[in-house]
Amino acid sequence: MTDAYVDEGLRRDGHQELPLGPRARQTRATILKAAADAFGANGYASTTMADVATASGVSLGTVYQYFRDRADLISVLVRGRVAKRMNQAEVGWKTQDGVAGLERLLTNFVAAYAEVAPLAAVWEEVVHVEPALADLRRRLGRQLTDAVARELGRAAKAGAVRSNLDPDITARALTAMVDRFCFVTYVFDPPEAGPPAPSTAARELATLWADAIGLRN
Amino acid sequence: MTDAYVDEGLRRDGHQELPLGPRARQTRATILKAAADAFGANGYASTTMADVATASGVSLGTVYQYFRDRADLISVLVRGRVAKRMNQAEVGWKTQDGVAGLERLLTNFVAAYAEVAPLAAVWEEVVHVEPALADLRRRLGRQLTDAVARELGRAAKAGAVRSNLDPDITARALTAMVDRFCFVTYVFDPPEAGPPAPSTAARELATLWADAIGLRN
Missing domain, CATH: 1.10.357.10 (Tetracycline Repressor, domain 2)
Structure with missing residues (x-):
């Protein structure tokens, strides 16, 4: 995982890793906030990527554009x-x-x-x-x-x-x-x-x- | 879970809970030792009751006579x-x-x-x-x-x-x-x-x- 990915965020589109524009940054922040709330409320083991997508109001595919998996x-x-x-x-x-x-x-x-x-x-x-x-x-x-x-x-x-x-x-x-x-x-x-x-x-x-x-x- | 069960051990046979004779006490100790080693080596989440039975050299049914489940x-x-x-x-x-x-x-x-x-x-x-x-x-x-x-x-x-x-x-x-x-x-x-x-x-x-x-x- 590159440091840019951790600190600034990147988005994957197929095999490309793209830097984030303002709107994508907003999406990423929304997903992170929802994930923090979901993990905090239900624990790590009981929270799936699909739960995070639902809580963020975005598609599962979108979550995977920004984050590899739950560990990420x-x-x-x-x-x-x-x-x-x-x-x-x-x-x-x-x-x-x-x-x-x-x-x-x-x-x-x-x-x-x-x-x-x-x-x-x-x-x-x-x-x-x-x-x-x-x-x-x-x-x-x-x-x-x-x-x-x-x-x-x-x-x-x-x-x-x-x-x-x-x-x-x-x-x-x-x-x-x-x-x-x-x-x-x-x-x-x-x-x-x-x-x-x-x-x-x-x-x-x-x-x-x-x-x-x-x-x- | 009764305290006698925790401290002295009991054995279940059908719906009966029986106190332990010397041989049963030995079996129970063998299972406990094997379980401690197995949990310690592989972690709790990765160790099943069947693993404990195998490591103890007893049948799965025997393990369940002495212990309700992994949490027990x-x-x-x-x-x-x-x-x-x-x-x-x-x-x-x-x-x-x-x-x-x-x-x-x-x-x-x-x-x-x-x-x-x-x-x-x-x-x-x-x-x-x-x-x-x-x-x-x-x-x-x-x-x-x-x-x-x-x-x-x-x-x-x-x-x-x-x-x-x-x-x-x-x-x-x-x-x-x-x-x-x-x-x-x-x-x-x-x-x-x-x-x-x-x-x-x-x-x-x-x-x-x-x-x-x-x-x-």
Whole structure:
């Protein structure tokens, strides 16, 4: 799959792959929106390309002009809606921004997660059925943990965090904490009284994260 | 499903449910072991009751005497092998045992997780396809986070941990950290050099957990 296909979209006509004009871009966006809603409402396994066509108000042939299959659809959705925001939120972590900076990043992350909760649930489901998407998830996860581990290693040397921490284990543990907290709290098993506001959750997560590594203000 | 069925096992003969003699207990254990291996090797979705029968060296009818369906099999496996150890490991958490006590608990937890890694992977998969098992998972998860939240609330009042922490969010976050770290590290995406020894991982996780809540030695 070419990057242009993922980021900008292409349309297939026979063996040709065509760039999108304004109208085709609109059609593609409509299909993506309908697919996100359908996957979110019924789960990945129970949603067919025909369901997506019906929900989009276009023909099945039209859906196939824009997307190879369901895996292609969910991959584009995840890259566009989940991965990009999550990476924006966390790869930019710098210990020098202190606890307040960390809280800002985590607030963005948690808010984005809560907003796309139905799609986040599909993202958890799909890695068990589509090996290519499991690979995508591993890649995105590694990108994130590697960035956090590098920053932790740098900060430990500079004395900005606890000097005896293991950057790799710590990076995996803290990113796992935030990611899984969000899944359990906003998707899988919200508290009876409703999930906490993202800003409340992010403040607590930022404090736990900062104290866990000995981050000074 | 009766609890006797889950814990001790029963055998169905026509409409009768019979308690197990020594030989039947052995047969049931053989089927469970073969099922754990088959689910672990091929995933839940790709493993049929007939596959389990073949792997156990018994007839399909015999498998159905002991287990209603695949969901029944995985439910018994999870309760027996995953849930029991995990709960032993963590529900018993007492802040008065200090960082060393926490490290002992987490070492047990991580070692048990690493040992049943293939089954842990199935446990992640199955909640997306079997609503009854998703409920079981929610119940077990709640049991754990509620116990941790109670202990945190108690310890915060007693001044044994940071006084301004939110027990519920913190309990969800820290149990999520340990659970997800184990899944990513021992199942989904182990480091290229191989996963860390459970004792190494547990020492780091215990330090992060303890520092996050301000637990004194």
